[in-house]
Amino acid sequence: xxxxxLNRQLAPPTQPLATISLPRSEVSYLPNxxxxxxxxNAAQPVLRLQVVVPAGKHHESAPGLAQLTARMLGEGTxxxxxxxxxxxxxFFGASLECEAGPDxxxxxxxxxxxxxxxxxxxxxxxxxxxxxxxxxxxxxxxxIAQNMQVERRKTSFRATEEFNRHLFGEADPYGRPxxxxxxxRLTVADVRAFHxxxxxxxxxxxxxxxxxxxxxxxxxxxxxxxxxxxxxxxLLPTVPAPAAAYPTGLVTVPVAGSLQASLRVGRRWPxxxxxxxxxxxxxxxxxxxxxxxxxxxxxxxxxxxTYGIHASVVAREQGAALVIGTDVNGAQATAxxxxxxxxxxxxxxxxxxxxxxxxxxxxxxxxxLGETATVFEQADKYRHLVLQNLRPDHxxxxxxxxxxxxxxxxxxxxxxxxxxxxxxxxxxxxxAE
Numbered sequence: 001x002x003x004x005x006l007n008r009q010l011a012p013p014t015q016p017l018a019t020i021s022l023p024r025s026e027v028s029y030l031p032n033x034x035x036x037x038x039x040x041n042a043a044q045p046v047l048r049l050q051v052v053v054p055a056g057k058h059h060e061s062a063p064g065l066a067q068l069t070a071r072m073l074g075e076g077t078x079x080x081x082x083x084x085x086x087x088x089x090x091f092f093g094a095s096l097e098c099e100a101g102p103d104x105x106x107x108x109x110x111x112x113x114x115x116x117x118x119x120x121x122x123x124x125x126x127x128x129x130x131x132x133x134x135x136x137x138x139x140x141x142x143x144i145a146q147n148m149q150v151e152r153r154k155t156s157f158r159a160t161e162e163f164n165r166h167l168f169g170e171a172d173p174y175g176r177p178x179x180x181x182x183x184x185r186l187t188v189a190d191v192r193a194f195h196x197x198x199x200x201x202x203x204x205x206x207x208x209x210x211x212x213x214x215x216x217x218x219x220x221x222x223x224x225x226x227x228x229x230x231x232x233x234x235l236l237p238t239v240p241a242p243a244a245a246y247p248t249g250l251v252t253v254p255v256a257g258s259l260q261a262s263l264r265v266g267r268r269w270p271x272x273x274x275x276x277x278x279x280x281x282x283x284x285x286x287x288x289x290x291x292x293x294x295x296x297x298x299x300x301x302x303x304x305x306t307y308g309i310h311a312s313v314v315a316r317e318q319g320a321a322l323v324i325g326t327d328v329n330g331a332q333a334t335a336x337x338x339x340x341x342x343x344x345x346x347x348x349x350x351x352x353x354x355x356x357x358x359x360x361x362x363x364x365x366x367x368x369l370g371e372t373a374t375v376f377e378q379a380d381k382y383r384h385l386v387l388q389n390l391r392p393d394h395x396x397x398x399x400x401x402x403x404x405x406x407x408x409x410x411x412x413x414x415x416x417x418x419x420x421x422x423x424x425x426x427x428x429x430x431x432a433e
Contacts, residue, residue, distance in 0.1 A: 020368055020395045022382050023375075030224030033202030038216055039209040039382060041375035045113045047210030048376050049219065051127060052387065055105035055198035058173045058318055062190065064183040068140060069191050069198070070100040073107065075136040078129040080122070082136060088122055096123070102174060103317040104387065105198070116215040120222040127199060128227050132191050141184060148178055155255050155262035155429035156327060162253050163264035163426040167246050167321060174319060201227050205386055209379035248421065250337075253428035261333040261430030265324040265340055267422050272315050272388050276413065278401035280313070282364060283410050286356070287311045287347060287418070288324055290363050294343045295324065303339060305332045315388060322417070330430020337425060344423070347414035352407040361402055368395070 026038040060066040074096065075082045089096045094111035096119075107127060111119055151157040161177050168175030201223070208219055246268055270280060281289075288295035288311025295309045309326035328336050372378050385394055 020365075020372060020399050022372065022378050022385075022395065025382055028220070030201070030206075030220055032224055032227055032229045033200075034204040034206055034224060034227070036206045036208065036216075036220060036224070037382070037386065038212050039207070039375065039379045040212045041209065041378075042211045042213065043375070045211050047111065047113050047116060047208060047212055047215060048379065049109040049111075049116070049123065050207040050379075050383070051107040051123070051223070052104045052205045052207070052383070053199050054103065054203045055194070056101045056103040058103050058316070059198055060173060060194065062182055062186060063176055063179045064144065065186060065190060065194050066100040066105060066198075068137070068144065068183075068186060069194050070098045070105045071140055071144070072132050072137055072191060073098045073126050073130045075140065076131045076133045077125040078131060079125065085122065085126070089119070092119055094119060096126070098126075113211040113214060117218045120215075120218055121226075124222050124227050127223075130195065132188050132195070134188050137188055137191065141186065145180055145183060148180065153255075155258050155260050156325075158253050158255055159262035159264045159325075159426050159428035162251060162428065163266065163323070163424065166251055166426065167266070167268065167424055168319060169246075172319075174316060196230060201229050205383075207379055207383050209375050246424065248424050251424070251426045253426060255429035258429035259330050260327055261330040262327045262428045263325065263333060263336060263340075264426045264428075265337070265423050266322040267417075267424060269313055269320040269322045269417070271320050272313075272390060278398045279405050279409055279413055280417070281398075282360065282402055282405055283347070283413050283418070284311050284313055284322065285364050286352065286360050286410065287343065290360070290367075292359065292363070294346070295326075295340065298343055299326065299336060299339050303332075303335070305329070305336050305339075317388065328430075333427050333430045337427070341420040341423075344414070344418045344420050347418055348411065351411055354407075357405075357407055357410075361405070364402055365399060368398070 023039055023041065026040075028036050028038075030036055055066055055069065057066050074085055077085065080088070085096075092111055092115040094109060094115060096107070096109050098105060098107040107123070109119060109123055165175045165177055170176050206219065206223055208216060248267075270276065274280070285293065287293060288309060290296075293311070295311060299305050299309050300307065305328045306326045309324070311322065311324045314321045314323050324340060326336065372381055381395065384390070385392065391397065
């Protein structure tokens, strides 16, 4: 048989993405109140263990306490020094780290599946019996404070900090700026009290993904029975719900010696549990969520004001926000603000063309598919469902609703949520206006 000649001038046919579904998880409650999520995939003999506890910034009573506590977990336990912990993890070719985010702290272990039983006692001890040695704590405070001083010289950091402060208010930990003086006053007693209240198994979500078959029972035993729940601990501080109103308009932040200006433009945004989330996420993609977006074409490609400008939804558990961010020459900050407002109004006044709408839909679904290529990426998507309290069929629904969204629906949402008058704008650095 003579093969048919290949016409290289024609693109190969494509098919629309029908659905995205995650592997089925196995969920069980452990004796100490923790919840274990198993996402098995034995393609490679590796696994990831993540222990997630409600110990993020939103639960801290003083600025930096959540981060300091998370960083100190690996600085010594009841039976191991920091050096011994590091040597034992390195001996097994594993990695172990803990970081605190806006809402939760996450302890993450990567290792070969066969080494998990040997490493689990170490993980349990890091979670349940850190000693928080005073000398190491003082050194950690110094390092964090020095890093913060470096960050504070950056216009991008100052813009984000001030944007959150105005959007959420200083009474809310999301909006509370880092206070160097208050951070320096934190003591070992403060860290121990926060650990005792926040690092409890009853509030923990444990995610085990990868080649989990041989290690699942050991995780259930060590982190379900040998990680004890405290009989009584002080309650975490109660945080008031964010006020419905938030400031709008322009805030300028002087940054000495800076010729660059960093802009943050945005507003409060519906939670991801909102019924219109698929359409809202698509609208943000059109505005500034990919390289061909409206903001990129205008402000980068046409005006040449910036290397990049992006719009995204920052989805914290207690309050979401739309954030448009970019860095420009200070002399072009006013013009950039004008062009951002122009693009917001265009989405309100004009319908998207069919080609643009199809392009952004294809990009959105293609990127989502690409983010589920590995078992750990799939586990990340699943963990997102759990921590954001989303429907189990969230991604299937997201796919279907994205494909079905019309230009008229996006325009209606833009008229509701993208009014320039509803936006808070922070400009840090550049010439004062």
